[in-house]
Amino acid sequence: MERITEVGGTSGSETRLHGLLVRGLAGDGAAYRDFLQSTATHLRAFLRRRLSRWPDEVEDLVQESLLAIHNQRQTYDTSVPVTSWVYAIARYKLIDWLRRHARREMLNDPLDDENELFTSADADASEAQRDLGQLLATLPAQQRSAIVHTRLDGLSVRETAAALQISEASVKVAVHRGLKFLAAQMRKAT
Amino acid sequence: MKTDDLIHLLASGDVRPTPLPVLRCMLLVGGGVLLAGVMMAWLLGVRADLSNAAAHSALWQKLLYTGALGAAGAFALARLARPGARTSALPQLLAVPVALIALLAALAMLASPPDLRASLFWGTTWKVCPWLIALLSLPVLAGIVGALRLLAPTRLRLCGAAAGLTAGALAAVVYCLHCPETAAPFVAFWYTLGMLIPAALGALIAPRVLAW
Numbered sequence A: 001m002e003r004i005t006e007v008g009g010t011s012g013s014e015t016r017l018h019g020l021l022v023r024g025l026a027g028d029g030a031a032y033r034d035f036l037q038s039t040a041t042h043l044r045a046f047l048r049r050r051l052s053r054w055p056d057e058v059e060d061l062v063q064e065s066l067l068a069i070h071n072q073r074q075t076y077d078t079s080v081p082v083t084s085w086v087y088a089i090a091r092y093k094l095i096d097w098l099r100r101h102a103r104r105e106m107l108n109d110p111l112d113d114e115n116e117l118f119t120s121a122d123a124d125a126s127e128a129q130r131d132l133g134q135l136l137a138t139l140p141a142q143q144r145s146a147i148v149h150t151r152l153d154g155l156s157v158r159e160t161a162a163a164l165q166i167s168e169a170s171v172k173v174a175v176h177r178g179l180k181f182l183a184a185q186m187r188k189a190t
Numbered sequence B: 001m002k003t004d005d006l007i008h009l010l011a012s013g014d015v016r017p018t019p020l021p022v023l024r025c026m027l028l029v030g031g032g033v034l035l036a037g038v039m040m041a042w043l044l045g046v047r048a049d050l051s052n053a054a055a056h057s058a059l060w061q062k063l064l065y066t067g068a069l070g071a072a073g074a075f076a077l078a079r080l081a082r083p084g085a086r087t088s089a090l091p092q093l094l095a096v097p098v099a100l101i102a103l104l105a106a107l108a109m110l111a112s113p114p115d116l117r118a119s120l121f122w123g124t125t126w127k128v129c130p131w132l133i134a135l136l137s138l139p140v141l142a143g144i145v146g147a148l149r150l151l152a153p154t155r156l157r158l159c160g161a162a163a164g165l166t167a168g169a170l171a172a173v174v175y176c177l178h179c180p181e182t183a184a185p186f187v188a189f190w191y192t193l194g195m196l197i198p199a200a201l202g203a204l205i206a207p208r209v210l211a212w
Helices: A008-025 A029-050 A055-071 A082-101 A104-108 A114-118 A132-137 A141-152 A157-164 A168-189 B003-011 B022-044 B057-080 B090-111 B114-122 B129-148 B156-175 B184-209
Strands: none
Touching: A008 A029, A008 A082, A008 A114, A029 A055, A029 A082, A029 A114, A029 B003, A055 A082, A055 A168, A055 B003, A082 A114, A132 A141, A132 A168, A132 B003, A141 A157, A141 A168, A141 B003, A157 A168, B022 B129, B022 B156, B057 B090, B057 B156, B057 B184, B090 B114, B090 B184, B114 B184, B129 B156, B129 B184, B156 B184
């Protein structure tokens, strides 16, 4: 039985996002896209407040968080509020970024209110500083091809396997590894 | 890159996640415990009177304490290895076995004639016991860290400390097969100390080895 904890004024968001993510994880691509879009708006507002000194970096960190959420989606336990799970990842990435860029004093700002994440939304998606083409170019060839074929060109896994002359399992592994590599590259680039 | 483009990339294709690598995690931790067992047997030697000792409650008391703490630690790690899991009750969970052995220790002290109480606490191996447990915990900690790197802990130092404590507890289980001590006061203090050493080590190395 699912336990969806009310998180103050964000219970509407929680219920909706929980539903979208659960359906997405079951294979519903459209629901998963909606989940990512909605989460992006909340992440943007949250990070814009925290990174008021570095407004240009906000979108980069939104994207880094989204990729982390995607790469770690298997760690989501459906009986836990989505709010807590997303917040934990966003906070982790934010602290990681602050450690790399900010002076010690920034780390003393309290980051303990997970309710804050879903209380506001910022749908004003701006362009991030990094270029997708450039990032993809850093990937090993097989991983890049697998991602471009299956994700950008819309080919099926079978078609991609045939095109690359590798097994379907290898295609899936290549995409999986490629997205993890992309996450690492994003982290290095900022 | 527009965030929409990234989302398009992530949401196309098969979005179902790969299942959690439970078996691999268990093999890594199990391998660590096995290695600790081999180290114990080779460097220290299994106690010669093991079958004899099995007839007395002291050995089982030690095994129960270290085993319970190991299980509690493993439970804590399962929570800490995933983002956003509830961790508020974990300290209490870990405190239960410690409180129980402390109670048994207090009872043993009270039941003993005063001039023997010191020997209940110090035993004969207090100088080496915590360090041997810490030594045996190293392969277990390596296995646990290997398992955690397959997952996504977001509170690194806390996770590292829990990893170390669990490694220490499992190493202590192995150590029970060598250790000649029987008194609860000894176990309550020196065994626990031996587990806190890898816990501190785990917290120390966490940002370097658990980051993702």
